[in-house]
Amino acid sequence: MPVKLIHYWNIRHGHQTDFDTFFVREFVPQIDITGLMKIVGSWHVASGEGPYFIAEGVSSSVDEVESLIMSPAYLELRDKLFRLVGNYSNKLLVPTGRISERPIEIERGFKFNQHFNINPADYYAYIAFAENEHLPEMQRFGVEMVGGWHVDVGATPYVIFEGRTTDLSVIGEMLENPDYQALTLKLLSMVSNYGCKVLVPSGHINK
Amino acid sequence: MTVKFIQYYDVLSGKDEEYRNFISKSYIPGINETDLIQIVGSWYLAAGEGPYHIMEGVADSVKSVHRLLLLDDFKKLNHLLHFLITNYKTKIMVPTGTVESQLPRETNFRFNHHYDINYAQYDDYVHFIHNEHLPTMEKLGINMIGGWHVSLGPGPGIVVEGSCASVKHILEVIGSKEYGELTSRLLAMVDGYGSKILAPTGLVP
Numbered sequence: 001m002p003v004k005l006i007h008y009w010n011i012r013h014g015h016q017t018d019f020d021t022f023f024v025r026e027f028v029p030q031i032d033i034t035g036l037m038k039i040v041g042s043w044h045v046a047s048g049e050g051p052y053f054i055a056e057g058v059s060s061s062v063d064e065v066e067s068l069i070m071s072p073a074y075l076e077l078r079d080k081l082f083r084l085v086g087n088y089s090n091k092l093l094v095p096t097g098r099i100s101e102r103p104i105e106i107e108r109g110f111k112f113n114q115h116f117n118i119n120p121a122d123y124y125a126y127i128a129f130a131e132n133e134h135l136p137e138m139q140r141f142g143v144e145m146v147g148g149w150h151v152d153v154g155a156t157p158y159v160i161f162e163g164r165t166t167d168l169s170v171i172g173e174m175l176e177n178p179d180y181q182a183l184t185l186k187l188l189s190m191v192s193n194y195g196c197k198v199l200v201p202s203g204h205i206n207k
Numbered sequence: 208m209t210v211k212f213i214q215y216y217d218v219l220s221g222k223d224e225e226y227r228n229f230i231s232k233s234y235i236p237g238i239n240e241t242d243l244i245q246i247v248g249s250w251y252l253a254a255g256e257g258p259y260h261i262m263e264g265v266a267d268s269v270k271s272v273h274r275l276l277l278l279d280d281f282k283k284l285n286h287l288l289h290f291l292i293t294n295y296k297t298k299i300m301v302p303t304g305t306v307e308s309q310l311p312r313e314t315n316f317r318f319n320h321h322y323d324i325n326y327a328q329y330d331d332y333v334h335f336i337h338n339e340h341l342p343t344m345e346k347l348g349i350n351m352i353g354g355w356h357v358s359l360g361p362g363p364g365i366v367v368e369g370s371c372a373s374v375k376h377i378l379e380v381i382g383s384k385e386y387g388e389l390t391s392r393l394l395a396m397v398d399g400y401g402s403k404i405l406a407p408t409g410l411v412p
Contacts, residue, residue, distance in 0.1 A: 013325065013395050044390070046381040047254040047318075049401040052394060110382065112254075119220065168382040172375030175253040175406060176316070184251075188259055189220040195256035198404075200382060 002058050002101055004093040004149060005037065005065055008051040009085035019084040023055075024204050027077055031057060036068040041107040042204045048197030051087045058104045062152070065092060091154030098130060099148040099161075106206050111199040112143055112163040112171050116191035117156055126190040137183050138163055141174040157193045171198060209308050211300040211355060212244055212264040212272045216292040217257060226291045230262075231410050237284045238264065243275040247310055249410040250317065253374060255403030258294045265310070269358065272299055298360030305336055306354035311370045317405035318349055318369040318377045322397035323362060332396040343389050344369060347380045363399040377404055 011019045028039045037057040045052050059065045068074050082088065095101065118126045135145050138161075147162035165171055174180050188194055218226045235246045248263035266272045275281050289295065302308055324332050341351050353368035371377050380386050394400055 010394070010398075010400075013328070016391065016395070044387065045401070047377075047402045047404050049256040050399065052390075052400055122220065168378040169375045172373065172378035175374040175378075175404060181251060181406070184259075185223055188217065189223065192217070193257065194217075194259060195252075196254050198254050198378070198381060200387070203387075 001095060002060060002104060003062050003065060003095075003152070004147070005057045005059065005069075005090060006093060006154075007055045007057075007088070007090045009053050009055075009081075009088045010051045011053060012084055012086050015084045020204065022080060022084060027055075027081060028205055030073060030077055031068070034068055034071065034073065036064045036071075038104050039205060040105065041111075041206050042202040043111065043199035043206075044202050046198045046200045048195065051089070053085070053202060054199065056107070060104070062092070062094070089155065092152045093149035093160060094152045096148040096150055096159070098135065099145055102146060107146075107164070108201070108206050109164045109166045110168050110171065110201075112165070112174075112196065113160060113199065114163075114187075114194070114196045115157040115160045116187070116194040117158055118191055122190035129186065129190060134183065134187060135161075137179070138174075141177065141180060142170040143174060157195070159191075168198075168200075208268060208302065210266050210269050210272060210302075210358070211298075211353075212266060212275075213298045213300065213360075214262040214264075214295070215258040215260070215297070216262075216288075216295040217259050218292055222291045227410065229287065229291060234284050234288060235411060237280060238275070241275055241278060241280065243271045243278070246411055249408045250405035251408050253316070253404040253406040255401065258296070260292070260408070261405060269299060269301065296361060299358045300355035300366060301358045303354040303356055303365065305333075306341065306351050306367070309350070309352040309370075311350065311352060313372070314407060315370045315372060316374050316377060316407070318371060318380075318402065319405065320367045320369075320393075320400070320402045321363045321365060322393075322400040323364050325396050325398055328396045335392065335396060340389060340393060343385060344380075347383065347386060348376055349380060363401070365397075374404060374406065 031037055031039055037059045039057045041056040043054040138145050143163035143165055146164045149160045151158040238246055244264040244266045246264050250261040252259045344351050349369040349371050352370045355366045357364050
């Protein structure tokens with residue numbers, strides 16, 4: 001079962017160049033070389049709340065993530081990273097099981113992610129809505145739904161859906177579509193703490 | 208001096224139809240009749256963090272907003288609103304003076320940025336906003352219609368409002384190299400950066 005470790009941070013003022021060099025030449029390759037995780041994407045939050053920089057790693061299991069984050073090599077990388085970034089946080093995500101698993105590879109294109117908490121009283125209605133309406137409708141709008149995750153460790157909201165397109169205008173057309181608004185209003189009747197982000201490649205690994 | 212009174216909230220589950228009726232038939236007309244504030248926008252969040260609904264009012268002074276908040280009629284309207292919503296919060300915003308406030312007459316979508324200025328770089332920031340950020344955003348097709356300090360209410364402390372005829376165009380801007388570079392430069396001078404895309408609910412005529 002693939003799991004995702006998402007890192008969030010802002011680059012410290014005046015450290016952009018040092019960060020770029022460190023991230024591309026040390027952070028990504030040294031994590032990839034452990035074989036415990038592959039860094040599959042680095043993103044800028046084009047619309048939504050910060051932190052502004054998001055890096056995503058995928059492992060085959062929670063055990064592998066645990067092995068990585070306890071390894072001296074990772075701790076050393078993390079210490080170097082912390083000298084260059086602020087507002088750091090991370091989340092460990094496990095699949096909801098409602099979206100087919102994908103091969104572990106670099107993620108390209110643009111992302112439209114929605115996050116929320118399911119109202120406990122509406123849980124079963126939400127499950128039916130997600131399977132029969134939400135995910136099929138998002139695909140119909142042209143947004144390929146590539147990930148559905150629970151936050152296993154980290155801050156809520158604890159459900160994250162990842163959509164992807166190769167063309168940002170598809171997301172733009174969807175956001176203007178009254179059918180999308182109606183779909184979102186229906187989702188909002190079953191969830192709380194809703195938000196969404198538009199992510200564009202940071203240019204470090206997934207140009 | 209134009210000021211803005213912004214209300215944020217989520218509509219309670221199952222109350223959407225009742226909410227829309229109340230807002231369009233009672234709440235907005237009731238506030239507008241006071242002549243202290245005009246509700247000029249009702250938005251839903253197309254991209255960004257909630258709350259999902261945003262009501263935008265303008266007044267000629269902070270004093271007018273405070274007079275509204277103390278009116279019994281407003282208190283009654285707001286009391287009724289709270290039966291239909293949750294996660295309510297408000298802000299009063301005053302102009303920064305960097306952008307001449309405008310209210311687009313035609314249907315428009317908003318692309319708003321919010322952040323705190325890193326005051327160690329305040330002079331660089333002001334120069335950058337005047338000479339690079341605002342002109343570049345305009346050149347990219349985003350009409351910059353307001354720059355605000357949050358005078359009362361939760362931060363971040365600066366809100367810069369952009370307007371555009373389509374979300375599709377906003378997304379094109381977001382994907383452009385020029386916008387990416389502009390944002391990277393802005394981020395070197397600010398903290399707590401975020402942005403929202405807002406779409407009209409159709410509740411304000």
